[in-house]
Amino acid sequence: MACFFRKNIASKLAKIFGQPEDSFISAVSTIPVSKKQQSSDFRLSVSHLRQKGFLPSAEDIQTQAESLARQLNRDSVVDDVTVGRAVINFKIKRDVLAEKILEQVSKEGHMFGLKSALLCGQQKGRTLVEFSSPNIAKKFHAGHLRSTIIGNFISNLKEALGNDVVRINYLGDWGLQFGMLGAGFQDYGSQEELKANPLQHLFEVYVRVNAEAEKDEGVRRRAGEFFRQLESGEEEALALWRHFREISVGEYQRIYQRLGICFHEYSGESLHQKQALDVLQRLRVQGLLRTTEKGTGVVDLAAAGDPSCLATVLRSDGTSLYITRDLAAAIDRKEAYDFDEMIYVTDKSQEGHFGQVFQILRAMGHQWADSCCHVPFGLVRGMKTRKGDVVFLEDVLEEAKGRVLRNMQATRTSKELEDPDMTAERVGVAALIVQDFRGPLESDYSFDWGRVLQTQGDTGVFLQYTHSRLCSLMRMHGSGQWGLLDPALLQEEQGAAVLKQLLRYDEALLQCSCDLQPKHLVNFLLALSHLVAVGLRTLPVKGSPPPLAQARLRLFDSARTVLANGMRILGVTPVEKM
Numbered sequence: 039m040a041c042f043f044r045k046n047i048a049s050k051l052a053k054i055f056g057q058p059e060d061s062f063i064s065a066v067s068t069i070p071v072s073k074k075q076q077s078s079d080f081r082l083s084v085s086h087l088r089q090k091g092f093l094p095s096a097e098d099i100q101t102q103a104e105s106l107a108r109q110l111n112r113d114s115v116v117d118d119v120t121v122g123r124a125v126i127n128f129k130i131k132r133d134v135l136a137e138k139i140l141e142q143v144s145k146e147g148h149m150f151g152l153k154s155a156l157l158c159g160q161q162k163g164r165t166l167v168e169f170s171s172p173n174i175a176k177k178f179h180a181g182h183l184r185s186t187i188i189g190n191f192i193s194n195l196k197e198a199l200g201n202d203v204v205r206i207n208y209l210g211d212w213g214l215q216f217g218m219l220g221a222g223f224q225d226y227g228s229q230e231e232l233k234a235n236p237l238q239h240l241f242e243v244y245v246r247v248n249a250e251a252e253k254d255e256g257v258r259r260r261a262g263e264f265f266r267q268l269e270s271g272e273e274e275a276l277a278l279w280r281h282f283r284e285i286s287v288g289e290y291q292r293i294y295q296r297l298g299i300c301f302h303e304y305s306g307e308s309l310h311q312k313q314a315l316d317v318l319q320r321l322r323v324q325g326l327l328r329t330t331e332k333g334t335g336v337v338d339l340a341a342a343g344d345p346s347c348l349a350t351v352l353r354s355d356g357t358s359l360y361i362t363r364d365l366a367a368a369i370d371r372k373e374a375y376d377f378d379e380m381i382y383v384t385d386k387s388q389e390g391h392f393g394q395v396f397q398i399l400r401a402m403g404h405q406w407a408d409s410c411c412h413v414p415f416g417l418v419r420g421m422k423t424r425k426g427d428v429v430f431l432e433d434v435l436e437e438a439k440g441r442v443l444r445n446m447q448a449t450r451t452s453k454e455l456e457d458p459d460m461t462a463e464r465v466g467v468a469a470l471i472v473q474d475f476r477g478p479l480e481s482d483y484s485f486d487w488g489r490v491l492q493t494q495g496d497t498g499v500f501l502q503y504t505h506s507r508l509c510s511l512m513r514m515h516g517s518g519q520w521g522l523l524d525p526a527l528l529q530e531e532q533g534a535a536v537l538k539q540l541l542r543y544d545e546a547l548l549q550c551s552c553d554l555q556p557k558h559l560v561n562f563l564l565a566l567s568h569l570v571a572v573g574l575r576t577l578p579v580k581g582s583p584p585p586l587a588q589a590r591l592r593l594f595d596s597a598r599t600v601l602a603n604g605m606r607i608l609g610v611t612p613v614e615k616m
């Protein structure tokens with residue numbers, strides 16, 4: 039949307055320099071809305087013009103700025119042109135600002151901002167996003183929760199920008215842990231408990247058999263034997279494994295649904311056992327595989343620029359490793375989906391692993407490895423529920439919901455809600471997501487329920503609260519139909535501040551798209567919510583003459599639309615009452 043104004047300024051420059059308008063779009067940016075209200079809205083960077091060769095770099099930049107500003111006239115859109123340090127500032131006429139933005143939001147709705155010229159380079163075609171990827175029978179720890187919400191955000195963002203997104207969950211569904219589970223289930227498994235509470239039961243069996251195996255050599259042997267049966271494809275063992283996998287996936291699906299997340303494919307390490315052997319064969323043929331004295335197979339990555347690296351891809355007993363299966367899985371996906379880019383979301387401890395995966399793929403001649411990337415994130419410390427350490431995703435959701443529900447009961451709002459549980463859950467999830475997305479993904483952080491759930495301040499609860507306040511304003515005063523808008527009635531700086539923030543939405547999305555960090559969008563939405571709070575305080579609807587009330591309602595409704603759009607991209611379902 040900033041488009042219209044950017045275009046206006048770019049077209050002036052196009053005339054001056056005799057170059058196409060498009061070459062100037064990126065030189066113009068919005069000026070952040072700050073506490074001490076700025077009177078200008080857009081800024082043209084003169085150094086950008088020098089970098090692009092439109093102005094000679096040898097001359098004094100300030101003189102260039104001043105002489106260029108003299109040629110940039112005011113018109114029906116631009117109210118004022120001023121010179122800053124190496125920049126030229128533009129102030130847009132307040133009524134044009136209001137008219138254009140409100141018109142655009144109501145015309146484009148959920149597409150607002152997404153068609154901006156700034157974003158047109160962000161379409162990459164088909165994007166594969168691999169995320170969540172828990173290990174069956176093991177803990178679903180905070181790292182998996184982070185991967186789940188970050189991967190969902192990246193998928194939503196890519197989709198919003200017009201990419202064809204494929205969401206893949208790559209389960210830890212193979213390995214000695216299934217030998218343990220198989221052996222353990224024979225001893226302490228119960229079909230009834232498995233049916234009643236599958237994840238819990240599998241986890242219990244797994245913990246117990248591990249403890250036994252520590253003490254008992256016999257248990258270890260039986261676990262090894264069970265895994266060998268799986269590897270050699272013995273039907274009885276496989277049937278039990280399949281059963282464990284199916285019920286676990288069923289449970290995962292149910293819980294992901296609570297987060298509004300759906301995967302196109304549940305793949306996993308098990309599916310790439312055979313292909314991993316093909317990869318080894320190819321590596322051998324290509325002369326990339328070396329056998330060490332210990333009998334393991336390694337790929338020497340020194341030639342690829344990493345002198346310290348020998349990647350082990352084959353155990354001495356002939357079995358494949360995690361990395362071998364990842365190589366196979368990547369090649370498989372390229373064949374199945376012919377993706378244009380692939381994104382893996384895991385904690386940062388796996389950075390080295392993915393670096394090696396991509397390097398080996400390249401060494402094998404798969405140049406498309408350049409279109410693969412790993413998005414790493416940091417650790418969460420101290421995420422606990424009343425039951426103690428987090429073991430299951432569902433416990434976190436229950437805890438968040440329970441706490442929000444108690445807060446709502448304390449303020450007695452829950453009685454007025456149709457479905458307090460659902461509302462509490464949505465507010466709780468928003469709280470978790472915003473807390474997690476506020477900083478750079480790579481940073482570690484300490485988790486604190488008290489801080490996460492604050493109503494005021496920079497939390498997901500605050501975003502939900504703002505959205506529901508705006509909805510309630512519409513319920514009270516909106517007729518569902520807009521009369522003629524008189525934009526001249528929206529001259530106050532508090533209103534202009536909200537409008538200017540809406541103008542920045544495409545820039546926030548662009549930043550997210552460039553570095554895949556959700557913090558830009560989170561901070562945008564928090565800032566918008568703070569501006570809305572000021573607006574709601576200072577620009578009353580109730581008691582104002584109808585045309586003014588109408589104009590203000592339009593303004594708040596536009597803010598509500600953009601807030602909801604942004605929240606959805608984050609993976610938050612906005613609530614209408616809370």
Ligand code: ARG
Pocket residue numbers: 168171172173208209210364382384
């Ligand atoms: N299951 C793994 C874990 O919990 C994450 C899988 C990441 N994806 C991959 N392609 N290796 O650590």
